Amino acid sequence: MNISLIAHDNMKEDIVELAKRYEEALSHHTLYATxxxxxxxxxxxxxxxxxxxxxxxxxxxxxxxxxAEGNMDFIIFLRDPLTSQPHEPDVSALLRLCDVHHVPIATNQGSAEVFMKALVTTR
Incomplete structure (x- = not known):
């Protein structure tokens, strides 16, 4: 599977910790990140x-x-809901593309955990 990992500045440590916890499961997939x-x-x-x-x-x-090319299976995008982002239009466009192309996206720690646990059980 093709998986993207994205995190706003205040969430980078959280996504690193998530990747560490699920390193074994993620190692079997193609990973992309900003x-x-x-x-x-x-x-x-x-x-x-x-x-x-x-x-x-x-x-x-x-x-x-x-x-848009159909080359992404799911995305974990840990967003910082309390900080204004200067590139918010780009973030909105990414979320819209996920909706248009039916690509699951986790935008917080809780949904990211659900995605990762599902990934582990499918192995």
Missing amino acids: GTTGKRIMENTSLNVHRFLSGPLGGDQQIGAKI
Whole structure:
């Protein structure tokens, strides 16, 4: 499966911890991430992550292109609901593409855990 991992700045530690907890399950899939998130995951795990640009520099849109092409199975995007994001239109576009193309997206720790537990049980 093709899986994208994205996190706003205040959520990066949470996504790294999630990747560490589910490293074994994630290692069997093709992983994508926006720039800094992918770098942090690779620094803290043995996972190989295909990195796009940073979200504000177009990384969200690059992942959106993978969705539009039918090349993304699900996304974990840990969003910071309490901080205004300068690239909010890009974030909204990514969420819309997930809805249009029926790509599941987890936007918080609770839904990310559900996705990861489902991934573990399908192995």
